[in-house]
Amino acid sequence: MKRIAVLGSTGSIGRQTLQVIENRREEFKIVALTARENDALMLEQIRQHKPALAALLDKGSAKRLRDSLETDTGTAVLDGEDGIIKCVTESDCDMVVNGMVGMAGLIPTLKALETGKNIALANKETLVAGGQLVMDLAAKKGLSIIPIDSEHSAIFQCIGSTPVSQVKRLLLTASGGPFRGKTRTQLKSVTPSEALKHPNWRMGKKISIDSATLMNKGLEVIEARWLFSLDADRIEVVIHPQSIVHSMVEMVDGAVLAQLGNPDMRIPIQYALTYPERKPSGLPRYNPVLAGSLEFLSPDTENFPALKLAYQALEAGGTMAVVLNGANEVAVDLFLRGAISFNSIPAVVEWVMEKHNNHKNPCLEDIIYWDIWSRQQAAAMVERDGEKYWHLQ
Numbered sequence: 001m002k003r004i005a006v007l008g009s010t011g012s013i014g015r016q017t018l019q020v021i022e023n024r025r026e027e028f029k030i031v032a033l034t035a036r037e038n039d040a041l042m043l044e045q046i047r048q049h050k051p052a053l054a055a056l057l058d059k060g061s062a063k064r065l066r067d068s069l070e071t072d073t074g075t076a077v078l079d080g081e082d083g084i085i086k087c088v089t090e091s092d093c094d095m096v097v098n099g100m101v102g103m104a105g106l107i108p109t110l111k112a113l114e115t116g117k118n119i120a121l122a123n124k125e126t127l128v129a130g131g132q133l134v135m136d137l138a139a140k141k142g143l144s145i146i147p148i149d150s151e152h153s154a155i156f157q158c159i160g161s162t163p164v165s166q167v168k169r170l171l172l173t174a175s176g177g178p179f180r181g182k183t184r185t186q187l188k189s190v191t192p193s194e195a196l197k198h199p200n201w202r203m204g205k206k207i208s209i210d211s212a213t214l215m216n217k218g219l220e221v222i223e224a225r226w227l228f229s230l231d232a233d234r235i236e237v238v239i240h241p242q243s244i245v246h247s248m249v250e251m252v253d254g255a256v257l258a259q260l261g262n263p264d265m266r267i268p269i270q271y272a273l274t275y276p277e278r279k280p281s282g283l284p285r286y287n288p289v290l291a292g293s294l295e296f297l298s299p300d301t302e303n304f305p306a307l308k309l310a311y312q313a314l315e316a317g318g319t320m321a322v323v324l325n326g327a328n329e330v331a332v333d334l335f336l337r338g339a340i341s342f343n344s345i346p347a348v349v350e351w352v353m354e355k356h357n358n359h360k361n362p363c364l365e366d367i368i369y370w371d372i373w374s375r376q377q378a379a380a381m382v383e384r385d386g387e388k389y390w391h392l393q
Contacts, residue, residue: 002273005032005053005093005117007084007108010041012204013099013122013148013265018045020270023282028273032087034100039065046075053091055083057104081107088112095273097148098123101206102329103371106130110364113137120272122148124216124223129322129367131226145227146272151220152227153268154246154259162251164229171248171256172220173240174299175200177212180241184303190342192335200243200263209332210306213345214299218310222321225314232314237307239297244286261286306346309353318360319370320353326374327352334382344382352377 004021008014014035021028030049035042037058042065046054055078056062062079069077078086088096088111096112097120098105105123110133112119119138121127127134138145147153151172159167178197179187195212196205203211210216221235238248243263250256261267262284270281301308306328313324331348334340340348352374359366 001027001029002095003029003031003091003093004095004097004273005034005087005091005112006030006097006099007034007088007105008036008099008101008123009033009045010035010038011099011101012202012207013269014097016266017097017099017269017273018049020266020273020281022048024270024273024279027279031093032091034084034087036101037061039068043068046073051075051091053078053087055079055087057081057084084108085111088117089115093117095120097269097272098126099148101204103129103325106134106367107364109134110137113141113143116141116143118144118146120146120148120269122269124149124219125325127223127226128219128325129371130364131222131321133364133367135226144275146275147223147227148265148268148272149220149223150263150265150268151247152224153271155224155228155249157259157271158247158249158257159228166252167228167230167234168250168252168254169234169236170224170228170230171250172217172224172235172237173243173245173247173296174214174217174237175211175243176239176241176297176299177214179212179304180239181300182303184343187303187342192338195335195342199241201265205336206329206332209335209345210328213306213342214301214304215306215310215328215346215349217299218307218313219325221307221310222314232311237299239295239299241295241297242291242293244291244294245296260288304346306349309346309349313353316358318358319362319366320356320358322362322367322370323353323356323374324349326371327378330375330378331382334379340382348378348382351381 006014030051032053033051034055039061059079066077095118099122103125105126109126196208198208245258248258313320327349331345
């Protein structure tokens, strides 16, 4: 039986991971759960899975959870960043599913690797900000990082044991989000509720907004660079509105391998958990006749410049991707709170990137410093010049 710790268990990936495990309880056991502040849902999850450890980042939420939890569950409830780390390092898990949101997922990933845990990774910011550190540590420890994101899982499955030297390029597919085909003028007035309505996937708020701006795909390009050891000029993005082809790999001989399936995250989640085996999922099967035609288009980086900014950050290297990510997290939060317009999200990110003095070969302390710096710069710029950016075309 494989013992699993789920980070971000109350989020979209976390909830679907628990659904997969619930259907295969003879193969998996939950030994630790963590979340930010949703103590009500965490309580339900603890009652169902009875992990040895649970942690909530918010200490007030953790206290409510302790007060509500029955004594016979046998679950110790921890709090704060230290509590989340202990769920990784002090549980007897074999694998950590990292479904956390944002930069917060980096240190738990490093701690998990340091203590000999394999990673099923859905937190793309881990590799965006700390790709070199994470991949070097995994290689040193002889541990696996198996991607959960549907696009990277598709590439992982298509490449298999093929040497990188035989891979010509990666083709990351993107749905185009809810605003595909719109101009910057049309995008100027879109609301958070409209941006959250992804046409194909049910996801958390942050990733849904990133998908609408195409920043999510930019972050995935950076993530793919580290997962598969390919330079930026060998990673391309293709808009595929149906989200059936999850990504493609072109080999040096011209053959193109693709992984197809219904847009359901439980498929790549289960594959990450059972790898290298495949097991029946019980999920609806893909029917190519009923699915209809499949379209492929070039991304529109003029009206959706976030993708272009991610490529620029990847080319620059160093801490530029850290700054891209930190500024974007702040900008997305500001948009969700109605403080800036949709078009202002990439504008804020670009402004902070232009101000950044790139730091090559960063250590963890450098990454943390520039992450904080980028967030402070983004928040200060909007506070000082918010009216200007609200009206950006």
